[in-house]
Amino acid sequence: MSDRSPRSLFDPVQMGDIALAKRIVMAPLTRDRAGPGRTPTPLMAEYYAQRADAGLIIAEATQISPEGQGYLDTPGIYSSAQVKGWKAVTDAVHARGGKMVLQMWHVGRISHTSLQLGGKAPVAPSAIRAKAKTFTANGFEPVSEPRALAAGEMPRIVAQYRYAAARAMDAGFDGVEVHAANGYLIDQFLRDGSNHRDDAWGGSIENRTRLLYDVVSAVAQTAGSGRTGVRLSPVTPANDARDSNPQPLFERAVERLAPLGLAYLHVIEGATGGPRDVAPFDYEALHRRFHGSWMVNNGYTEKMAEEVVSSGLADLVAFGRPFIANPDLVKRLRIGAPLNAINPATLYGGGAEGYTDYRTL
Ligand code: PHB
Numbered sequence: 001m002s003d004r005s006p007r008s009l010f011d012p013v014q015m016g017d018i019a020l021a022k023r024i025v026m027a028p029l030t031r032d033r034a035g036p037g038r039t040p041t042p043l044m045a046e047y048y049a050q051r052a053d054a055g056l057i058i059a060e061a062t063q064i065s066p067e068g069q070g071y072l073d074t075p076g077i078y079s080s081a082q083v084k085g086w087k088a089v090t091d092a093v094h095a096r097g098g099k100m101v102l103q104m105w106h107v108g109r110i111s112h113t114s115l116q117l118g119g120k121a122p123v124a125p126s127a128i129r130a131k132a133k134t135f136t137a138n139g140f141e142p143v144s145e146p147r148a149l150a151a152g153e154m155p156r157i158v159a160q161y162r163y164a165a166a167r168a169m170d171a172g173f174d175g176v177e178v179h180a181a182n183g184y185l186i187d188q189f190l191r192d193g194s195n196h197r198d199d200a201w202g203g204s205i206e207n208r209t210r211l212l213y214d215v216v217s218a219v220a221q222t223a224g225s226g227r228t229g230v231r232l233s234p235v236t237p238a239n240d241a242r243d244s245n246p247q248p249l250f251e252r253a254v255e256r257l258a259p260l261g262l263a264y265l266h267v268i269e270g271a272t273g274g275p276r277d278v279a280p281f282d283y284e285a286l287h288r289r290f291h292g293s294w295m296v297n298n299g300y301t302e303k304m305a306e307e308v309v310s311s312g313l314a315d316l317v318a319f320g321r322p323f324i325a326n327p328d329l330v331k332r333l334r335i336g337a338p339l340n341a342i343n344p345a346t347l348y349g350g351g352a353e354g355y356t357d358y359r360t361l
Helices: 042-050 080-095 151-170 185-190 210-223 246-260 283-287 302-310 321-325 329-335
Strands: 013-015 018-020 024-026 056-058 100-105 133-136 139-142 175-179 228-232 264-268 293-297 316-319
Touching (some): 024 329, 042 080, 100 151, 151 210, 185 210, 185 246, 210 228, 210 246, 228 246, 264 283, 302 316, 316 321
Parallel strands (some): 024 056, 056 100, 100 175, 175 228, 293 316
Antiparallel strands (some): 013 018, 133 139
16 A cells, blocks of 8 residues: 555655655646657657656657557657657756656557558457547548457567567656556457457456556566556546446456556546546545555646645646646646646647747746
8 A cells, every 4th residue: 555644745755666756747648749750859858848847757658669659740669769869858857857757658449541551450459440530640530440459469569568668768767657548559458348359358357457467567577667657547438448347347457467566556537638527436446456656637626636645545646738838837736826728729749839838937
């Protein structure tokens, strides 16, 4: 069980092997501003360095392989140029005293043939097209029909995560987060709405949690378990994610992860970026099963965040959209200052406008 003594958002916390100066986390945020070769740019380094006052920055979701990409101009972590680009980012964040982990992403079926090598179909547990859109060179478009992965391909998927974790550590990250939320590949395997397989990777909860377990084990062996976290979103409908009975599914998922001794578990409560009460769910039942740091996210105000941390119901709180428009969010939360409004037109793609030009106090 995590430490439940009295504490505030602005107190330090030891998260696995990573020492954090405060409990405010910048959530992973897709901004679609990678350069040619899906490489992090100096502008991205500036953007993250501006926000290094967070206790922890979780980098935007970053594809572990070309096949794992689902949106235009999202960065990767599989080429040497990408590692070099990310090293400039982590150096800039560390120079400002920040800590940063990389969120490792395989989108599975949430992709488009125009984003896949050779225009191929995206991969998924089952050949079921999601009712979802992705961001392509033509703007927002419906995702493509996926093909089902063969059982013989699963070791290749796990190896992609293992390789990406090694490259992330080469790039100077303090750790990695396995993205198992929001209807992407691992979440597609977890849920019976997207996983109709009848082999070892589908059907029972044990089989549907297999990819999560195998990936996280491999990543923890590579990056170190004290430098590995996982993100889950038990009831989100994001990207057409659906399960007939999420409570036992996610309880078992966390039970399987707990013995790995991970640094943290990051849980999106409710609908990602939407209502927190979209469906009933007992998050404490997951928390009780986990021994590392407990990170919560989704629509937290400063008051809610202080309460959840001081009561011991969470160790860390991740803020997403507020960090986009407020590079000095930590300071604003501390003094109760008003927050800048976000410009929705500049969220995805483009340059410095609506990215590095939000005003500080
Ligand atoms: C998005 O691009 O809107 C997005 C990306 C990754 C997520 C959720 C949303 O996990």
